[in-house]
Amino acid sequence: MNRVRIVSGMRPTGPLHLGHLHGVLNSWIKLQSEYQCFYFVADWHALTTDYDDPSRIRGHTKELLLDWLAVGLDPEKSVIFLQSEVKEHAELYLLFGMITPVSWLERNPTYKDMLQNISGKDLAMYGFLGYPVLQAADILIYKAQKVPVGLDQVPHLELTREIARRFNHLYGENLLPEPEAILSEVPKIPGIDGRKMSKSYGNAIFLKDPPEEIRKKILAYVTDVQRPKKSDPGDPEERCVAFNLIRLYYGEEEKEAVVEDCKRAILGCVECKRRLSEKVILSLEPLIERRMFFEREGKWLEILKEGTKKAQGEASKTLKEIRKAIFKIDLL
Ligand code: TRP
Ligand code: SF4
Numbered sequence: 001m002n003r004v005r006i007v008s009g010m011r012p013t014g015p016l017h018l019g020h021l022h023g024v025l026n027s028w029i030k031l032q033s034e035y036q037c038f039y040f041v042a043d044w045h046a047l048t049t050d051y052d053d054p055s056r057i058r059g060h061t062k063e064l065l066l067d068w069l070a071v072g073l074d075p076e077k078s079v080i081f082l083q084s085e086v087k088e089h090a091e092l093y094l095l096f097g098m099i100t101p102v103s104w105l106e107r108n109p110t111y112k113d114m115l116q117n118i119s120g121k122d123l124a125m126y127g128f129l130g131y132p133v134l135q136a137a138d139i140l141i142y143k144a145q146k147v148p149v150g151l152d153q154v155p156h157l158e159l160t161r162e163i164a165r166r167f168n169h170l171y172g173e174n175l176l177p178e179p180e181a182i183l184s185e186v187p188k189i190p191g192i193d194g195r196k197m198s199k200s201y202g203n204a205i206f207l208k209d210p211p212e213e214i215r216k217k218i219l220a221y222v223t224d225v226q227r228p229k230k231s232d233p234g235d236p237e238e239r240c241v242a243f244n245l246i247r248l249y250y251g252e253e254e255k256e257a258v259v260e261d262c263k264r265a266i267l268g269c270v271e272c273k274r275r276l277s278e279k280v281i282l283s284l285e286p287l288i289e290r291r292m293f294f295e296r297e298g299k300w301l302e303i304l305k306e307g308t309k310k311a312q313g314e315a316s317k318t319l320k321e322i323r324k325a326i327f328k329i330d331l332l
Pocket of ligand 2: 223224234241243258262269272
């Protein structure tokens with residue numbers, strides 16, 4: 001298999017929602033047919049922020065896996081694995097630690113941002129500072145050439161490239177590629193209240209929400225506030241939060257019809273959002289089946305074990321080359 005290799009991971013911090021689906025997941029699914037993909041649960045990365053309350057990480061790992069399999073990540077095509085069971089990541093992280101200047105890490109925008117903005121938790125930890133070094137190890141241990149990520153991860157990927165460059169410069173051989181980001185086009189997915197959809201804002205529609213819950217949430221969406229009554233003409237494209245979902249879930253003609261009828265004040269918001277919720281529910285229906293299928297008899301766990309073995313095989317090959325590049329001689 002000579003296809004270009006891709007690596008990406010997610011931290012197991014909670015159930016995935018429509019924002020994840022239209023942002024990164026759909027892109028992961030598409031990439032599967034073109035690239036050799038390694039997708040992993042970044043449980044060590046979760047520990048950098050949840051070190052004082054790690055009890056939920058294992059449960060979240062299972063949920064993350066079920067979300068992935070439900071949306072269509074395919075273990076026949078991709079290697080799906082658990083970071084902390086491929087110890088090679090840790091060894092490479094240690095080796096990279098020897099060549100990564102502290103100043104690179106201290107100027108990392110995510111680091112500075114989170115230190116300042118997360119209150120009630122002390123994040124001034126060695127592991128948290130080293131977060132991008134671990135991420136570089138995750139990527140380079142598979143010699144990945146591309147990494148699908150969101151915009152917020154671009155500085156981390158830049159650090160990965162710098163570490164690869166420095167490694168190659170110090171130890172020669174051009175062993176490590178400098179991976180490039182694949183930025184997924186993220187359509188705007190606002191949550192119920194109009195802010196960015198996020199678990200922590202409590203405004204998200206989760207992939208595993210039952211239909212009743214989805215109906216309730218969509219009915220609660222903010223609409224054109226200058227349109228308190230159905231008889232007031234609306235301006236969906238400019239003023240309605242729910243319309244951002246309509247853009248995603250409706251075909252061109254249906255969408256135009258909504259705009260028309262809303263502007264002419266003949267379509268009411270309750271009716272409009274009822275129709276929208278049925279569309280969203282329909283689109284999520286196949287996920288219910290697949291989630292049940294993979295949860296039965298622990299299939300998801302089999303998949304995770306199988307994938308972890310494959311990943312480990314690949315990781316240990318690279319690590320052998322890396323040890324050789326650094327130490328030149330094998331002693332034991
Ligand atoms: N830092 C990424 C995030 O928070 C998760 C991650 C860890 C990752 N290691 C990675 C992503 C390697 C891509 C490649 O989203
Ligand atoms: Fe938004 Fe539909 Fe209400 Fe128009 S009718 S404001 S598009 S919810």
